[in-house]
Amino acid sequence: MAYDEHMADRIRREFKDRKVDFEEKRMMGGLCFMVNDKMCCGIHYDKKKETDLLMARIGEEASEQALKQTGCHPMDFTGRPLRGFVFVTPEGFDSESNLASWIQLCLDFNPIAKSSKKRKK
Numbered sequence: 432m433a434y435d436e437h438m439a440d441r442i443r444r445e446f447k448d449r450k451v452d453f454e455e456k457r458m459m460g461g462l463c464f465m466v467n468d469k470m471c472c473g474i475h476y477d478k479k480k481e482t483d484l485l486m487a488r489i490g491e492e493a494s495e496q497a498l499k500q501t502g503c504h505p506m507d508f509t510g511r512p513l514r515g516f517v518f519v520t521p522e523g524f525d526s527e528s529n530l531a532s533w534i535q536l537c538l539d540f541n542p543i544a545k546s547s548k549k550r551k552k
Contacts, residue, residue, distance in 0.1 A: 434461045434474040435483040441527070442472065442485075445534045461486070469544045472537045475518065485519040487533050490540040497536065515540070 439455075439462055446453045446464065454465040463473035463486075473486040486506060489497060491514050497503050502523025505512035524530040 434476055438474055438483055438485075441530055442474070442534065445531060449534075449538070451538065466538065466541050467546075469541055469546050471541050471544075472534065477518075480520070482521060484521075485524050485530075485533060487517050487519060487537050488515060488540060488544060489517060489533075489536040490515045490543070493536050493540060515544075 442464060443453075446466075451466060453471070454468075456463045456465055458473075461473055461475040461483075464471050470488050472488060475484045475486050476482075477484050487497075494505075494515055494517055497517055498505065500519075500523060502520035504518045504520070506516035506518050507513070519533060524533055
């Protein structure tokens, strides 16, 4: 199943309103938004829950507090959560202000996030 294009448009609009340069890459069964060549946030379709999730890279410190918010869960693909990443269910970002808050957390962490190593072609 493809990701929700309306959700992608909402994220694009947030970045454009903030005048943030970003790239989009299809990965992990969804769409990833890259800022400064680093994963910032994205959309992932959860087959078990049959819904699109917001993937947010917010760092370990912010994750602890974020996990107390509505719809926020550890990002877990393999049974071992990825540190510094969370998934947010639609009820956690249904309003524009909720989505804006998540995007801000991602952008706040982005300058200190490590870039992934480039693969040799």
